Amino acid sequence: MSAPLGGDRLALDITARPQAELEVTTAAATIALRGSTTDPAGYDVQLTADEYASLNWLPQPLISTRGSTLHQTYTVSLAASSRLLLREEQLLGRTAEPPGHLTTRLTVRRAHRLILDQHTTYGTPAPAWDGPAVLIRHRACGQLLVVTPDPHPIEEPLHLGGNPADGYAVLARRQRRPAHHRHCAHPGLPAPPPRHRARTHTTQRVEVGVDLKPCQCSPFGGRRWWSPPLCDQQD
Known part of the structure; x- marks a missing residue:
């Protein structure tokens, strides 16, 4: 989807009820655009899996375009017996284009206990995001998160x-x-x-x-x- 634009506020609230198996994806990539205002856009996703539920969140990539500013959050709440598969991908700029400013935060709680709190920032004015310790010349990043009740x-x-x-x-x-x-x-x-x-x-x-x-x-x-x-x- 060609959104969010500057100043937009988007939110998704997705719940897998007890013993349900739910897989969510998107039809196309999400494109963060500048819009008619310089205000940052917000994109908040709330994912909840109840007891013995399975939730797969597998969207298409998020593209951060030149001049855009987007603050994205994932807030995940899991029951002790639930399962989660989460894919997150960011493309920083289109072809031969510098990225906008993108911040993402992923928090995961299982049985009301915090197990992951991750914050990433890309694009100007973030410091050193394209330095040798982070991305250098690369403009695509992502992660695949799996949470299960099985002991490993x-x-x-x-x-x-x-x-x-x-x-x-x-x-x-x-x-x-x-x-x-x-x-x-x-x-x-x-x-x-x-x-x-x-x-x-x-x-x-x-x-x-x-x-x-x-x-x-x-x-x-x-x-x-x-x-x-x-x-x-x-x-």
């Missing part, structure tokens, strides 16, 4: 690569499927043949043996690491 064991962190200045490789566990190591692809570097593989099992133990190579494609000016796929199964 706490695993020890797995670091591949010993020098923080060089960056770390990432080993991501995929549920009910073997783990894959997502390598950093660079069009100028041919992929080497596989030397070692790592496999995961249904237990928490992960065996790792990879041959890491430097890849000169880090946006931070340092090096990232890459390796061949860690299992025979491909996507």
Whole structure:
């Protein structure tokens, strides 16, 4: 939708009642525009999931255009036995266009207890949002949040690569499927043949043996690491 414009106040209040399964999406992206006034726009989303309910909030991206100012909030209230899947995506500017000023705040409470309070700000006059510690030249960001009542064991962190200045490789566990190591692809570097593989099992133990190579494609000016796929199964 081509909204909100400057000065607009939009609000959504969505509730999944007990034992209901609700999925909400949008037909198109939300575009924050400048409008006829310089007043900031507001977009407030209230999400509630009652006992044993499942709520999926999967909208299309939010686009922050030049000259716009938007304050967006997500307020999530979950029962102890409910489930949440929340996707949030922001595109900062259209093609070859600087973004407007965008602030977002996400708060999540489960059984009346605060479990997440996240605040992000992009675009002028926010300081350092496009600096080397945040986005640099990138203009798209987002997150996927999953909250479930099921207990999850706490695993020890797995670091591949010993020098923080060089960056770390990432080993991501995929549920009910073997783990894959997502390598950093660079069009100028041919992929080497596989030397070692790592496999995961249904237990928490992960065996790792990879041959890491430097890849000169880090946006931070340092090096990232890459390796061949860690299992025979491909996507």
